[in-house]
Amino acid sequence: MNSFTYTRATAVDAAVREKSAASSVRFVAGGTNLLDLMKENIERPTRLVDINHLPLKTIDGTPDGGLRLGALATNADTAWHAEVQRRYPLLSQAILAGASPQLRNMATNGGNLLQRTRCYYFYDLTTPCNKREPGSGCSAIGGYNRVCGVLGTSESCIATHPSDMCVALAALDATVQVTGKNGERTVRFADFHRLPEDQPQFDNTLAPDEIVTAIDLPNEDFSQHFSYLKLRDRTSYAFALVSVAAALQLDGTTIRDARLALGGVAHKPWRDAAAEDLLKGQPATEETFRKAATAVVQQAKGYGHNTFKIELAKRAIVRALKQAAEGTQTATDVFLNSNP
Structure with a gap:
């Protein structure tokens, strides 16, 4: 070191x-x-x-009735916070599906947003990696890319963002509060992380001098019909092959509003507004869910070892939406076949 x-x-x-x-x-x-x-x-x-020692550990209400998560509040304190569990249980489940209790006790909310990819080649200094050394090439393309992305990829990078928490935050339409030498600003969660394009070394849109101070959750109710489904190789401390954060608002059996975000498939948490629109006003049936799932993956591209993720994502979306509609909430599932 x-x-x-x-x-x-x-x-x-x-x-x-x-x-x-x-x-x-x-x-x-x-x-x-x-x-x-x-x-x-x-x-x-x-x-x-x-x-x-910065004063950024509190979790409090916002003037518009939402909830502000301090950037230095731990993942564990956030997941078990009474207001998070009552009003934003999707977020609580997503956090508890990630890492291990020991890590959640240490990891902070701001740090969770900023964690780097878990691509094998990013950690292997003997191989080219455009995220680690821009312009050197992407070893995952054409290499062993089972954990890599199938949506929003580029010729420069197919790495994925590893967070569970961020998938739920994307679905909940959170905003990020940041401070830098030019003052404070608010960033829509959808704009905080970025796709690789030709500059995969940049994971997010923070300026070099900026610090995340808080994450704001809007005053919206998705507390009754939700599901966080995580498909992974083992239940203990494994990153998602595919994860789905699904949340619905229902009028009887009709979908009034819908939120849908995926993890493990892209360089950023993948929220598909067009697929959400397909769900709105439709009956909460498997046929409706399948149409939305097909729309989400229509532009997906597999790279050999990870091509199975496309079908896996479709099935996971349908399952998560069914669980959300039925109120049969789940935090995690296991995908055991290491050679699909």
């Missing part, structure tokens, strides 16, 4: 000044992803700024 200096910030503006000083400065909170990256020599910061 390379040498680095360490400081502790106690105010947001001080943390921003520290981060603005050099491109090699990194914030550290829970450290559940950053420290792994440093051990593997993927990240080589010259300075770590400990932000655990």
